[in-house]
Amino acid sequence: MDTVAITGHGSYLPRHMLSNAELPPFDQPLSDDEMERIGVHRRGWADDTEGIAEMAAMAGQRALERAGLEADAIDLLILANWTARRYIPEHAPRVLRLLGAKRAFGWDISCACAGFLYGLGTAHGFLQNPRWSRALVIASEHTSRRGRPGSKAKLILGDAAGAFVLERKEGTSGRLxxxxxxxxxxxxxxxxxxxxxxxxxxxxxxxxxxxxxxxxxxxxxxxxxxxxxxxxxxxxxxxxxxxxxxxxxxxxxxxxxxxxxxxxxxxxxxxxxxxxxxxxxxxxxxxxxxxxxxxxxxxxxxxxxxxxxxxxxxxx
CATH class of the missing domain: 3.40.47.10 (Thiolase/Chalcone synthase)
Structure with missing residues (x-):
């Protein structure tokens, strides 16, 4: 098999990061001991300008910059998301547009919380074909919106995006x-x-x-x-x-x-x-x-x- 290198990574967190004191009231108040046992002290909740595609594009751009690549160098994009799924159009085409990745084809996958690793495995398979050399795999989630208001889930769940750049390339310190x-x-x-x-x-x-x-x-x-x-x-x-x-x-x-x-x-x-x-x-x-x-x-x-x-x- 050809070597697939991991040459860039990036992430994006929402502008609004809530402390525990800033959370809306719970159905049943939690003691300090319960809050400490759950273990989350801060989480990001995306606002209306921080959509799945917008967060994905920010994380993807940072990954590309770390890899020293322009968006036009990417052959394919895989976007993992389940918390804000769309029937048509899916999010990946908008991410490509926001990045300016005019040559690439892209699509969405789900697989819930395992989606990013499924995306890496899928990209690895495509990069064994000599037609394609570079892939951008991104996960972007509005997880906070999948917790019932007033429940402990609102304490635990947050929003974020993260990305890897994969290249068919030898002689690098990063490798899948x-x-x-x-x-x-x-x-x-x-x-x-x-x-x-x-x-x-x-x-x-x-x-x-x-x-x-x-x-x-x-x-x-x-x-x-x-x-x-x-x-x-x-x-x-x-x-x-x-x-x-x-x-x-x-x-x-x-x-x-x-x-x-x-x-x-x-x-x-x-x-x-x-x-x-x-x-x-x-x-x-x-x-x-x-x-x-x-x-x-x-x-x-x-x-x-x-x-x-x-x-x-x-x-x-």
Whole structure:
């Protein structure tokens, strides 16, 4: 297979980042202990000017700049989104227009919270064809709008966008080494959207944590085994943020050192499919993740989707 490099990354957070004190009232007031246990102290809620396409274009432009590319260099764009799906037109064509990517073709995918990793895997397949050399994969979500007003979901859910640039290219410090995609239809009914457009969960949170953590660990382990990489050789583990309980389950079941887990759940909440690229972008810019560091990411999404990727990011 041809090498697929990760040469750029970028993210976008809404202008309005709400602290816990700024949130609307809950149905039942939460104690300080409950708020601390949930673990989110701030989250972004997009305004009317920060649509899915607008946030995606901002994250995509920043990823392109880091890769040293103009938008016209991109051959294809994949946009992961489920929180604001449209029948026609989908969001990707507008993102291409906002970016000025006149040569590229693009389309939307869903796959819930696993959408970004599904997008990476899809782009990898296209880039094995010599007709195409560069892809932009973006996740853009209005997750805050899928929580019932007055519920704890409004404390946890936030909005964001994140993006990677992928190129068929040798000799870079960033590379998509391997990935795993899985779907288990036996669990397709455990979550859905109510007639009012809010997420509903039909199993207990403890069961959901166990299922999510187990699914992420299973696909992650398959990637490690196939690549011949031991968990100790991985520099950083970046799971889909989900909830603090899901993260704790992943750490426990993988047997990972907690200090290797990178997340921004406390500062931006659960931003669904945008969680992994926003973490990568944040910690690269902070100097925590260095070019060539080996990263293992995993995510799950209602459906029931699971995905994992082993990769490193380039110097930009």
């Amino acid at each position: 080494i391997d990935f795993e995609l899985a779907t288990d239809g036996a669990h397709h009914e455990i979550m859905d959207i109510s007639p009012e457009s809010w997420v509903r969960t039909h199993i207990q949170q403890k069961e959901l944590n166990a299922l999510a953590g187990g699914s992420m660990c299973a696909v992650a382990q398959r990637v490690l085994d196939r690549s011949g990489v031991a968990l100790d050789d991985v520099d950083w583990i970046i799971p889909h943020s989900g909830t603090a309980g899901v993260q704790a389950t992943v750490v426990r079941e993988l047997g990972a050192a907690p200090e290797k887990i990178l997340a921004n759940f406390d500062s931006i909440g659960n931003v669904s499919s945008a969680s992994i690229p926003t973490v990568v972008d944040q910690f690269v810019r902070a100097g925590t993740i260095r070019p060539g560091d080996l990263i293992l990411s995993a995510a799950v999404g209602t459906g029931w989707y699971a995905a994992a990727a082993l990769y490193s990011v380039g110097a930009g």
